[in-house]
């Protein structure tokens with residue numbers, strides 16, 4: 001599929017060029033690439049916010065073509081939860097619980113049912129009980145974002161699409177947010193599709209990676225494969241996760257790795273026996 005903005009005007013811009021890929025059910029996919037490479041444009045096709053200007057996509061059995069009408073996309077929009085950048089900007093209700101209950105209520109649930117769903121989803125995103133009756137605007141940035149995410153989960157989506165969901169959070173908030181997505185993926189069985197600039201998050205959480213460059217898909221791979229080739233990443237001005245970079249630097253100083261580690265845990269597992277051995281020899 002391709003997407004061109006403002007076709008036929010002087011501002012015409014091909015944002016996504018003939019990309020073709022498959023995302024498996026219940027996978028955790030990261031989409032990476034520089035600013036302007038087409039990630040957000042691609043993402044907005046996944047629940048029909050944008051339609052391809054040529055080609056098609058099939059999501060959960062729903063085919064979207066340039067001719068697809070918005071009214072045909074109701075089911076898809078319920079099945080694909082879309083978390084925009086800074087989703088807390090869309091909070092508006094008087095209380096946290098009412099905000100989370102908004103969508104189910106709008107989609108025909110009774111007030112009591114919607115509030116019940118809201119309680120369940122608030123728990124799922126680990127909002128403390130004490131905040132549920134408070135105004136969402138009195139919460140911390142991280143908590144507000146959790147309210148917004150709970151509001152999307154209240155539609156019981158099968159696929160969660162996240163556009164830089166940790167932007168603007170502090171390191172602890174970022175970690176907790178990523179752990180939440182990991183839990184939603186592993187325990188709730190959600191398919192996660194995440195746009196991120198954080199290679200550490202790609203290494204720690206994603207199994208599948210799509211790399212965009214100037215509107216084209218230049219890699220469709222696993223995180224292990226992607227980070228095993230530092231020279232390819234360098235050629236495309238992409239960085240390595242911190243741990244992989246550290247291991248790569250060790251490798252350049254003569255310590256050989258079968259495959260470069262992606263996580264601190266993998267690096268520690270590799271280094272510990274070597275350092276223990278050194279200790280024994282030195283001692």
Ligand SMILES: Nc1ncnc2c1ncn2[C@@H]1O[C@H](COP(=O)(O)OP(=O)(O)OP(=O)(O)O)[C@@H](O)[C@H]1O
Nearest residue numbers: 005006013015033034035036037038039040041042
């Ligand atoms: N509504 C729009 N109208 C016209 N051009 C647009 C529009 N939205 C995006 N573009 C252009 O499409 C291209 C891809 O933008 P897109 O936002 O998809 O990239 P991105 O990889 O998500 O960038 P970022 O990492 O900064 O969010 C850019 O050249 C951008 O200027």
